[in-house]
Amino acid sequence: MMPINTLHILNKAPDHSRTAQCKHALRPGDALLLTENAVLALSVAGGHDDPAIPVYALEPDAVARGLGQSGTETTLVDFSAMVDLTAQAQNVISW
Amino acid sequence: MSTLIVIDQSPYGTWAGREALDMAFSLAAFDQSVSLLFTGAGVNWLRKAQTASEIEQKSVEKNISAAPIFGVKAIYADAKACVQYGLGLDNMLAGVAMAENSTELLHEHTHTAFAG
């Protein structure tokens, strides 16, 4: 796995104002983890803004919302992988 | 370790901003480096002449103005949000630094936190 500068953890639905703020703060070398309502982004057409930034989504939250199929650009992860991501990243921002 | 406390919610409607200020002041009391960033609707914390007595709350103007005395390093306001909410030098509290690219600030601090 590539080293991660900042892991951004977002739990807000796509239309929440903090979602836009988070997207705006992503930089090369960062990663984005979608949790809770943020996994709704999996169902929003239009794909992913920056292909250079890896996007992960918590599978339990996706499955709960009937969105168990990941998009081609989003990797579904479990809580164990979420912990790994926070351990690997130099910084973690919870939006 | 330097911390950026971000306030993006409007004053008085929720307590998130007050609780964020408490976080900043606590860090400063422990001699930790901390700055405040107001962005989104949160820039309205910085408007002059807030009279909160009629909704029976305390105005936060004095708290924010006293922040440097309590050891908070800097107070930033997102420039775009200020424009959106009609805030400029004439109607903002003194001592606020405009941030044209406020998300850069997140990457300049080792620790970024919201109160809620």
Add this chain to the structure above:
Amino acid sequence: MAATSSLQNYTLVITGAPYSSQAPQTALLFARAAIAAGHTLDRVFLYGDGVHLASSLSAPPSDETHWANEWARFLKGNSVPGVACIASALRRGLVNESEKKRYELPASNLLEPFIIAGLGEWVEGTMASSRVIYFHAGG
């Protein structure tokens, strides 16, 4: 290929209330996974609406998870300190015996093993831990 990352010492901050948000649930599943992976939890700090997680008076339906009890069990079982911020707690009606007496309130409701303490506990957590993760209410 499994990535190896070094072991971390976490402070978890919960600012969302149970039943009003997923914060306590996401935090608990994260906490269990962190312990299982060999990391340590320095403390769990409840702030803002998160203090409601420390109430002993919650009585959810029997087919719903009892988040306060689940957290209490986890903290006791793993010897992790759980702290509710005193300013947030007093405002929202979470009190221990001594605060009940101090404010002459009719009851106390702090669930063991949570304690009530100041924001300094959070500051100490940020200084002592290698990672601080916040669990806010979503939206």
